[in-house]
Amino acid sequence: MKIALIGYGKMGKAIDAIATAKGHEVILRVDLNNKHLLEKEHLGQADVAIEFSTPETAYSNVMKCFEANVPVVSGTTGWLEKLPEVNAIATKEGKGFLHATNFSIGVNIFFEVNKRLAELMSTQPQYDVRMEEIHHTQKKDSPSGTAITLAEQVLAGIPRKHEWINQESSVEDKLVIISKRIDPAPGTHTVTYTSPIDDISITHTAHSREGFAAGAVVAAEWLKGKSGVYSMKDVLNL
Numbered sequence: 526m527k528i529a530l531i532g533y534g535k536m537g538k539a540i541d542a543i544a545t546a547k548g549h550e551v552i553l554r555v556d557l558n559n560k561h562l563l564e565k566e567h568l569g570q571a572d573v574a575i576e577f578s579t580p581e582t583a584y585s586n587v588m589k590c591f592e593a594n595v596p597v598v599s600g601t602t603g604w605l606e607k608l609p610e611v612n613a614i615a616t617k618e619g620k621g622f623l624h625a626t627n628f629s630i631g632v633n634i635f636f637e638v639n640k641r642l643a644e645l646m647s648t649q650p651q652y653d654v655r656m657e658e659i660h661h662t663q664k665k666d667s668p669s670g671t672a673i674t675l676a677e678q679v680l681a682g683i684p685r686k687h688e689w690i691n692q693e694s695s696v697e698d699k700l701v702i703i704s705k706r707i708d709p710a711p712g713t714h715t716v717t718y719t720s721p722i723d724d725i726s727i728t729h730t731a732h733s734r735e736g737f738a739a740g741a742v743v744a745a746e747w748l749k750g751k752s753g754v755y756s757m758k759d760v761l762n763l
């Protein structure tokens with residue numbers, strides 16, 4: 526499979542290593558210095574694009590893939606507000622698009638556990654819930670995209686919480702998410718329920734970027750030749 530890597534930072538390089546080891550051909554490596562490669566004549570040669578760039582550039586990168594008719598897997602976080610528009614364009618124009626805030630298999634299983642735990646806690650008002658995420662200091666967005674996905678799942682399951690807030694708060698209907706930036710943390714997420722009697726915590730700790738990168742390559746293999754909007758639930762059959 527011919528892959529275009531859009532964004533060639535920490536994730537782009539990790540994906541390059543895994544895709545190459547699996548026998549794929551990385552035909553484009555795009556960063557800030559060679560954005561002309563996003564034109565159709567270059568990008569259009571790829572079977573699939575994998576986009577891990579910046580919150581400011583993800584939208585236009587995905588649009589370039591749509592223009593070149595190349596299905597795109599996007600892992601960039603911090604541009605959540607634009608996703609509904611991108612999903613609508615992909616659906617209307619028959620483009621292939623798969624976005625995930627986290628591509629690791631472990632986190633996608635963790636998402637399912639989180640949903641079930643929230644469901645169980647919906648009828649147990651003695652438990653308050655809060656979250657913590659820890660990442661390296663180069664991370665641009667807070668809270669992490671993964672934390673936002675986890676928070677949305679908690680809010681959907683627990684009617685007594687109405688919105689998340691990315692700072693300490695004692696307002697009862699707010700779901701507190703604390704973000705910590707500590708090197709070299711690749712990504713740790715914890716959801717904790719606390720009652721006067723006990724605590725229950727679930728934590729996912731990434732040991733490296735390998736899980737994110739391997740999941741993105743699996744998603745790209747799966748998306749090749751497809752049109753429409755998909756998620757990791759489709760890829761992993763969850």
Ligand SMILES: NC(=O)C1=CN([C@@H]2O[C@H](COP(=O)(O)OP(=O)(O)OC[C@H]3O[C@@H](n4cnc5c(N)ncnc54)[C@H](OP(=O)(O)O)[C@@H]3O)[C@@H](O)[C@H]2O)C=CC1
Nearest residue numbers: 532533534535536556557578582600601602626627628737
């Ligand atoms: N969904 C998931 O599983 C995961 C998502 N992420 C997310 O992926 C994104 C990237 O993370 P990471 O690799 O660590 O970040 P880095 O900062 O290491 O890399 C970002 C890359 O994007 C490049 N870039 C900047 N502008 C453009 C542009 N206009 N077009 C193409 N590339 C551009 C940068 O180029 P230059 O070096 O020239 O500035 C750099 O190579 C973040 O949003 C992060 O949160 C991270 C891990 C897992």
Ligand SMILES: O=C(O)C1=N[C@H](C(=O)O)C[C@H](O)C1
Nearest residue numbers: 602626664669670671711712
């Ligand atoms: O920027 C990162 O590094 C990560 N970003 C993603 C996020 O925002 O959730 C996924 C992972 O936690 C690593």
